[in-house]
Amino acid sequence: MIYLFExxxxxxxxxxFxxxxIxxxxxxxxxxxCKKIGLSLNLKIKDLSSTQINQISKVIESSGYILANDLRRLVLLSKQRLISIxxxxxxxxxxxxxxxxxRTHTNARTAKKIR
Known part of the structure; x- marks a missing residue:
């Protein structure tokens, strides 16, 4: 079992895939x-070595992506900001x-379910 970024x-x-x-x-x-590290797209996750897993995590950290809980928090704050203003x-x-x-006359079912 491999855990990366929660x-x-x-x-x-x-x-x-x-x-x-994440x-x-x-x-x-x-x-x-995958291209930066030089991994095949068809390589299974269970076949990764520990060095390749470390490389993946280093590439993701160095690229500066906002991921996992930070991104969820950012999305939630932007929605709350729209409500507050x-x-x-x-x-x-x-x-x-x-x-x-x-359209809301007949097709607003999904939005109401999400609420």
Whole structure:
């Protein structure tokens, strides 16, 4: 079991898809990390050596990405800021309505469930 940045990496998946399980790393960042280290995209996480795991963590730390709990906190603070300044988006978020202009006459079910 490998833990990186407060998330468990699935051992049966490849490195490319496994890194995407870390909150804040998507397709492009995962590809760039694998490319910097020189790892094959098809290499499984269970086949990584300890030096390769250390290299992955060093590359992620040196690149300055905001990940995991820091990113979650940042997103939450930005949502709270919108609510506190009473912007249109903040009011919609507070009421539980769709924020980005979606239709509400019949299709606002998902936004109301999230609330």
């Amino acid at each position: 998330s468990k990496l699935p051992e049966t998946k490849s490195v490319y 496994g890194l995407r399980s 909150y804040g790393i998507g397709k492009k960042r995962s590809f760039l990390i 009473k912007s249109y988006r903040g009011l919609r978020r507070k009421k539980g309505f769709p924020v980005r202009g979606q």
